[in-house]
Amino acid sequence: MEDRPAALPTRRLLGLLRPIRAGLLAMVGLDTTSALVGLIPPLALGTFVAALVERKDTTEGVLLAGLMGLAMCVEATANFLSEGIYTRNVSQMYGNLRLQMFEGARRLSSIDEREISGLPSRFISDAESAGVAVLLLDSGAMLLVEFAAATIALGLLAPWTIPVVAPALGATWFVTRRTQEPVASASQIRQEELEAMTSSVTSELAHREDPQSIRRFSEAVGRVQTAEVRVGWLEALNLQGSGGLAKLGPVAAVVAAAFTGTNQVGTLISLYLIAQRVFFGFDGMVDLSLDLNSVRGAVARCFELVDTSTTATEAEQLPPAVDL
16 A cells, blocks of 8 residues: 555556647647736836836836736736636546546456445546646646746846755755655555545445444545545645745845845846746646646556456356366
């Protein structure tokens, strides 16, 4: 139970994405647009502050305010459309995977009633874990573009902030990666306990006259609860560890810029907002890596059912052997 689950079957997941590739391209295009347009408000805000505070130019301030408002509307619209397409894409992928799992279940040569009663959990919670493949393209594309574009903008505005930002990002990755492997094992245990609980519902209802049936089902529920709490604590350690460093990073970038000669208020505001996008984008990619590790065991259980061998079934159809 404590063994590490296998790595995600990348090629198998890509095979599930082929039928929905048109929707995926539209989704990624909208995500990229949102990430790039989202850089306009923090860049324009610094110039906006300088125009009103230092130059007292209200005309320029109005134009910049309009530009920021338009950029925010475009970003929100792109995010709305992307979310809608994401839901459609992931729903289609769930349907295709569940059909393949059902075909695999039909090839099972022998299975008792208890095992059959536990299988439905794989078609629900385990199958939905495969949606991480679509999430990787959805959030991953947006976060990667946001992180790369914001890092370039930060380097152009204040090059001396990069030597401060890079070690902070490296520390974030080092700290969180060491806590993600236990999450993978704990998540697999949770999925197995969910299947056992699903099976227990059917078996204990079949013996509902037995006064001990409540106790046995309660034990199954307790094992699920213990597994869920363990996963929750491990995920909290990972998420809050990277989140705390992501909040500290923008402040460190502004302090570095101030000590290296950047003293304009508008520029410092823009640096802080852009540094936020750098660290939050990187933190988002770290959290996405956590999601990938969390579903490794569940995805493996799905493909274990899909890959059910037909050898045993065919052997049952052969006539019995006769001694010569």
